Amino acid sequence: xxxxxxAQKSPFEVELEAGKDYYWCSCGLSKKQPFxxxxxxxxxxxxxxxxAEETKTAYLCGCKRNDGTPFxxxxxxxL
Ligand code: FES
Numbered sequence: 001x002x003x004x005x006x007a008q009k010s011p012f013e014v015e016l017e018a019g020k021d022y023y024w025c026s027c028g029l030s031k032k033q034p035f036x037x038x039x040x041x042x043x044x045x046x047x048x049x050x051x052a053e054e055t056k057t058a059y060l061c062g063c064k065r066n067d068g069t070p071f072x073x074x075x076x077x078x079l
Contacts, residue, residue: 004028004045004064009079011059011072016052023047024070034060
């Protein structure tokens with residue numbers, strides 16, 4: 001599998017709403033980072049759906065080099 005495109009080498013700060021579904025972009029090509037806009041269609045990547053458990057500020061992965069989950073795990077520090 002090819003490496004996804006790096007959208008940015010830092011997380012995206014977003015406001016999540018409890019109970020709402022989100023689609024995190026895993027391919028790095030979306031123009032609506034960090035969320036999917038359908039740009040992955042020509043790639044082997046798929047968006048990652050998740051439901052916010054609480055209303056809060058969250059930091060979603062922008063480098064697309066984490067473990068495939070939406071939340072920043074610090075992987076961008078290795079780039
Ligand atoms: Fe990147 Fe959909 S645009 S996963």
